[in-house]
Amino acid sequence: MTDQNRPLRVGIVGSGPAGIYAADALMKSDAAAERGVSIDILERMPAPFGLIRYGVAPDHPRIKGIITALHKVLDKPGVRLFGNVDYGNDIDLPTLRSLYDAVIFATGANADRALGIPGIDLDGSYGAADFVSWYDGHPDVPRDWPLDAEKVAVLGVGNVALDVARVLAKTADELLETEIPHNVYEGLKASRAREVHVFGRRGPAQAKFTPLELKELAHSPNVEVIVDPVDIDYDEASEIARRSSKIVDQVANIIQDSAIRDPQGLPNKIYLHFFESPTEILGEDGKVAGLRTERTELDGTGNVRGTGKFTDWDVQAVYRAVGYLSENIARLPFDEQAGTVPNEAGRVTGDDGQPLPGLYVTGWIKRGPIGLIGHTKGDANETIACLLEDAPTLPAPTDPREDALTEHLTSKGVPFTTWDGWYRLDAHEKALGEPHGRPRIKVVERDEMLRASGATDEQ
Known part of the structure; x- marks a missing residue:
């Protein structure tokens, strides 16, 4: 008791x-x-x-x-x-x-939720959580990330998928005003990504984006968001969902606006694909060489069924953003x-x-x-x-x-480390950023975090 x-x-x-x-x-x-x-x-x-x-x-x-x-x-x-x-x-x-x-x-x-399709273990197939940990400066992940693919697929239609797509499509200099560590900036600066294709199994009314996240895709002066007008489709359940939820309706409207927008001619592009269900990651010599999807269609309930029509997409890397675990x-x-x-x-x-x-x-x-x-x-x-x-x-x-x-x-x-130690680390990171006009530069190495926090001095 x-x-x-x-x-x-x-x-x-x-x-x-x-x-x-x-x-x-x-x-x-x-x-x-x-x-x-x-x-x-x-x-x-x-x-x-x-x-x-x-x-x-x-x-x-x-x-x-x-x-x-x-x-x-x-x-x-x-x-x-x-x-x-x-x-x-x-x-x-x-x-x-x-x-x-x-x-x-x-x-x-x-951790990343598994996705059980052939080719998921190929070189160039990644979990979104691992990539997020890298660009967020997690001390327990490698300092380098392979960014040699010019065309990239992102599987999933949630906010994490948008984050991954946006970070891949933006230029490194656009992110330099943030707290990204030096190794992340150098990695993104060398990135060859020019096209990022985001794939959703269902339609715009079933996407799990939030309106603010979706709008942010269009804020970059270097990134064009493209949606095929063919992907703008709603069944009865989708229309009910739009009428019942302001957020669902906002997301659908933003996607529709992207579908009717005139081409902008910007150097980097994010394609939002709907009604495309990934069925296989294609490989060559053990590396990602493409993505195969099956076209789907709405069944009246907001769910989809396969049509038997398959498309092979020319991509050299695949990120799965189908949920955390x-x-x-x-x-x-x-x-x-x-x-x-x-x-x-x-x-x-x-x-x-x-x-x-x-x-x-x-x-x-x-x-x-x-x-x-x-x-x-x-x-x-x-x-x-x-x-x-x-x-x-x-x-x-x-x-x-x-x-x-x-x-x-x-x-x-x-x-x-302690709460007082966080204040020390916080001040240290801000001091690193100040000469460069940045809010902070995040410290990545665990040992450096411990030293800046005064951990060894406090015991």
């Missing part, structure tokens, strides 16, 4: 929006006011913010502005950040349970198919379907990689409501001292 005379101790694994929103909900709760709450956020990376730092395209300052709100949460007394701490290696579940009344996993999704979390049950930890309203459930006391999930590891960042707030509120309801009966930790985690990490020789 939890000791009601001391603050509720909660550990959160993951410092992306999901984890920080959960901390915010806890800090704003009646429990925080009445008995106090002490929160430790553990993060595998040396820097916080998860998807916002390592999953959002660098030319999206509006999205990255969410960091301002997340900052305010981590600035609060009672919330501590422990970065460069890898769950499963630096700390395990039994240790976490010995330190906290409750543990919340907010580990997100950073969460990775298995050590010592927790995991649904491989859904890519989630089984749960009821955020309470982790065991094989018997019963809640595992003191264990919770929130964000994409809870519901799957769907929805926008804003949806994560509702997720967090639901999970925290369950945690607070359970609080009086949670199993008490054997060592709830605030110093216990620091002692554990120090004993294992883990050079962890």
Whole structure:
């Protein structure tokens, strides 16, 4: 039973929006006011913010502005950040349970969902998540990326597909005003990509783009967006979807406008193809040499059926952007198919379907990689409501001292970063960018991040 005379101790694994929103909900709760709450956020990376730092395209300052709100949460007394701490290696579940009344996993999704078509393993076939990690300066991915293809296919009609297409089609100098690392700028500067073909299996009314993302494609002075008028087609279900959703209608209208726009003659082009279902990546000498798609048609319900008409597209690289997938979390049950930890309203459930006391999930590891960042707030509120309801009966930790985690990490020789350390890294990155008139230049190397954060000096 939890000791009601001391603050509720909660550990959160993951410092992306999901984890920080959960901390915010806890800090704003009646429990925080009445008995106090002490929160430790553990993060595998040396820097916080998860998807916002390592999953959002660098030319999206509006999205990255969410960091301002997340900052305010981590600035609060009672919330501590422990970065460069890898769950499963630096700390395990039994240790976490010995330190906290409750543990919340907010580990997100950073792997690519598989696409089972022939040729997917050819050289030149990539997962979008890996490419995003590269251009966002993730320290654990290679510093170079092969960009020798002049014609590229992107499979998928979500915002990640648009990000990949836009970064490939833009010139490196257009992105130089952002925070992209030097190695990314040099890589994109040498890119040979001139045509990017984005393929969707269904029609404009079923695309998962958001209007703002779609409009941004046309903002580049070097990129022309092209849609074949033949792809503008709606069945009864599609028309109902347009009437029922302002967003769906806006997306359809933007796509239609691209279809009727006169050619602009710009050097780089993004083609949006609808009703083309990828069936095979074609290869030659082990490398991507093309993409085969089957033409589809609407069936009246908003779904499509194949027509038996196939087209081979001349491309030399293929990026699949068909969804993210969460990775298995050590010592927790995991649904491989859904890519989630089984749960009821955020309470982790065991094989018997019963809640595992003191264990919770929130964000994409809870519901799957769907929805926008804003949806994560509702997720967090639901999970925290369950945690607070359970609080009086949670199993008490054997060592709830605030110093216990620091002692554990120090004993294992883990050079962890802190919230003060983030401020140092933040200032360092901004200082790197200042001579070049840039907001910041993101540091890529983990060792440099740790040095700039003062990690070794703080223990």
